[in-house]
Amino acid sequence: MSNGDLFGPGPAKRPDRRSLVRGAGGWALESATSGSIPVSAVNALAREALESGLPPLWVHGEITGWKRYPSGHCYFTLRDKRAQLRGVMFRLEAQRLPADPREGMEVRVMGTVTLYEQKGDFQFVARELEATQDGGLWKLAFERLRAKLDAEGLLRPERKRPLPRYPTSVGIVTSPVGAALHDILRVIRLRAPWTRVLVAPARVQGDGAGLDIARAIHRLARHGEAQVVIVGRGGGAVEDLWAFNDEVVARAIAACPVPVISAVGHEVDITIADLVADWRAPTPSAAAERAVPDGTAVERELNALIDRARSAIRRSATTRRERRDRAQAALLTAATRLIDRRRDRLMRAAHRLNALSPLAALGRGFAVPLDADLRVLRTMAAFQREQRFTLRVLDGSVPCVARPDEKAS
Amino acid sequence: MSGSSGEPEGLEARIARIEAIVARLEGDRLELDDALALFEEGVRHAREAERVLRETEMRIDRLVTEADGSITVERIPEPPE
Numbered sequence: 001m002s003n004g005d006l007f008g009p010g011p012a013k014r015p016d017r018r019s020l021v022r023g024a025g026g027w028a029l030e031s032a033t034s035g036s037i038p039v040s041a042v043n044a045l046a047r048e049a050l051e052s053g054l055p056p057l058w059v060h061g062e063i064t065g066w067k068r069y070p071s072g073h074c075y076f077t078l079r080d081k082r083a084q085l086r087g088v089m090f091r092l093e094a095q096r097l098p099a100d101p102r103e104g105m106e107v108r109v110m111g112t113v114t115l116y117e118q119k120g121d122f123q124f125v126a127r128e129l130e131a132t133q134d135g136g137l138w139k140l141a142f143e144r145l146r147a148k149l150d151a152e153g154l155l156r157p158e159r160k161r162p163l164p165r166y167p168t169s170v171g172i173v174t175s176p177v178g179a180a181l182h183d184i185l186r187v188i189r190l191r192a193p194w195t196r197v198l199v200a201p202a203r204v205q206g207d208g209a210g211l212d213i214a215r216a217i218h219r220l221a222r223h224g225e226a227q228v229v230i231v232g233r234g235g236g237a238v239e240d241l242w243a244f245n246d247e248v249v250a251r252a253i254a255a256c257p258v259p260v261i262s263a264v265g266h267e268v269d270i271t272i273a274d275l276v277a278d279w280r281a282p283t284p285s286a287a288a289e290r291a292v293p294d295g296t297a298v299e300r301e302l303n304a305l306i307d308r309a310r311s312a313i314r315r316s317a318t319t320r321r322e323r324r325d326r327a328q329a330a331l332l333t334a335a336t337r338l339i340d341r342r343r344d345r346l347m348r349a350a351h352r353l354n355a356l357s358p359l360a361a362l363g364r365g366f367a368v369p370l371d372a373d374l375r376v377l378r379t380m381a382a383f384q385r386e387q388r389f390t391l392r393v394l395d396g397s398v399p400c401v402a403r404p405d406e407k408a409s
Numbered sequence: 410m411s412g413s414s415g416e417p418e419g420l421e422a423r424i425a426r427i428e429a430i431v432a433r434l435e436g437d438r439l440e441l442d443d444a445l446a447l448f449e450e451g452v453r454h455a456r457e458a459e460r461v462l463r464e465t466e467m468r469i470d471r472l473v474t475e476a477d478g479s480i481t482v483e484r485i486p487e488p489p490e
Contacts, residue, residue: 166420168461176471185469194464199485200472219472223480227421295462298424302455305427309451312434313444320441 040117047115050122059085059124060108060132063101068094076101078109078124087111087124096207097129098242099141106133138238142245145272149247154254154276161259161278163290164227166298169196170291171226171258173216176201179234180265180284187288195292198226203243204233210246217252217260229256230287231273232263244271253277263287362394369400420461423454430454 037045061078068074072091077084087109089097101107111126131137149155170188174180181199188195200216203209213231220226231253233244243249244264253260253276262277263284274280281287362368369377369389377389383402390397430451434444469485 164421166424168420185467189467193467194461195467197467197469198472198482199469215474216472219474219480223472223482298420298462299459302424302427302458305424305431306452306455308431309427309434309448312431313448316434316439316444317441 039120043115043117043120047117050113050115054113056110056112056127058108058110060106061085063105063107064103066101066103068100074100078107085124086121087126089126089129093127098138098245099144101129101131101137102140105131107131138242138245142272145245145247145250146275149250149272149276154250159254163259163261163279166293167227167291168194169198169225169227170288171198171200171220171223171229173200173202173213173220173229173231174233174284175204178204180232180263183234183283183285184230184232184263184288187285188292191289191294192292193295196225198223205236205240205243209243210249213243213246214248214252217249217256221256221258224257227258228291229258229260230263230281230284230291231260231277232281232284232287233265234284235265238269241269241271244273246272249273250276261287261291362392367398368392370397420458423458427451427454427458 059078061080061084064077064079064084066074066076072094074089074094076087076089078087079085089111108130109124109126110128111124114123114125115121116123129137131140134140146155153159172181172184174184176199185197188197198220200219202212202216204213217229217231220229231244231249233241241264244262250272253262253273259278260276261279261281262271262274263281263286264271264274265283270280279287279290281290369391371377371382371387371389377383383389385402387402389400389402391400430447433439434447434451439447471483471485473481473483475481
């Protein structure tokens with residue numbers, strides 16, 4: 001085809017109108033007779049000329065009037081200071097956009113210039129669209145979803161649930177063929193080989209990956225045995241991680257009845273899944289390390305606990321013995337004090353008794369004569385001749401005999 | 410967390426119970442009989458926990474959703490190494 005000729009100036013071609021129109025389509029004969037061509041023919045020719053004359057282009061400009069119709073097709077205008085270009089992005093391409101561009105956003109669009117024949121509109125059919133400011137459309141979509149989830153309170157730190165310390169079953173949502181699964185299994189086998197691992201396979205990139213991931217999380221939740229869930233993949237380009245920025249994934253994580261560890265394997269780009277998850281691990285291996293305890297460490301902890309229990313018992317037994325000893329000592333002291341008090345009283349009584357005793361007089365130099373029956377010999381008449389008696393003095397008794405010749409009158 | 414006197418199941422619950430026992434032994438003034446009973450319970454849990462830890466055969470299952478929406482569990486016999 002040589003549609004270019006229609007617009008080309010070449011004078012040699014001009015008289016040969018008939019051959020030109022014939023070459024362009026089925027209307028050729030009809031138009032040849034009337035000497036003119038119908039509108040639709042012009043538009044068809046113009047369209048062909050445009051499409052073949054201009055290769056697919058990247059066009060940059062500011063976007064305005066972006067509108068997404070229920071059909072899924074999107075219409076917009078690209079402009080710079082001096083001109084504007086109307087554009088369309090059809091459903092198939094438009095649904096791959098992470099977000100609709102904002103009004104006035106600087107964009108680069110790849111596509112072809114064409115003519116919409118029915119209306120005679122000159123337009124640009126876009127196949128790809130990238131925002132060249134604010135980090136692009138991915139970033140824009142991310143920020144929009146983040147703001148939405150934040151407004152719902154799903155990103156609040158107090159929503160984060162503590163991870164179980166000693167889980168015996170771990171759920172994993174990732175690609176069944178990726179390196180992430182391999183890494184996670186290796187770490188779990190190394191640290192906690194007693195663990196039961198429940199793998200819910202999911203595609204982690206490409207169309208529908210987000211939904212696949214969300215379904216896998218639901219599957220683990222319904223099964224109900226996993227005590228903690230790791231959701232992740234190995235690293236990748238930002239576009240490859242997009243499934244983890246999908247709203248359905250965010251909501252599945254938030255709705256998961258057990259804590260979720262995200263492991264998207266991208267140190268730089270944080271994903272929505274990371275924000276909603278209860279714990280964000282930088283890599284799948286790190287997620288596994290966080291998920292399960294190290295067996296030898298657990299054994300050490302157990303031993304330490306039992307040691308503490310043992311010494312608590314020992315301590316309380318010691319305390320008990322000490323208390324008993326103290327009680328005994330106190331009892332002894334009390335008893336002794338009681339006895340001492342009694343002894344004091346006894347001493348005082350004895351003194352008083354002593355003071356009243358006739359023996360006290362002996363101390364003052366008196367002596368008492370007593371007969372063999374210990375009766376006191378008080379008068380002269382009590383003495384017989386040669387009578388034996390004892391004289392009781394302060395410190396003892398002196399045996400005596402009464403002599404008549406020296407008997408005083 | 411199981412702090413009750415009910416028999417805890419699973420590693421998590423057992424270790425939590427042991428910790429609760431240690432806290433009671435260290436904190437409360439207990440009768441010697443009670444203390445010894447608690448201690449024995451703790452040792453029993455520790456032994457059970459250690460039995461779990463000695464399990465070295467990692468079990469890997471795959472959860473698959475069937476067409477009717479039910480979930481089936483497939484054992485993965487040889488873990489990919």
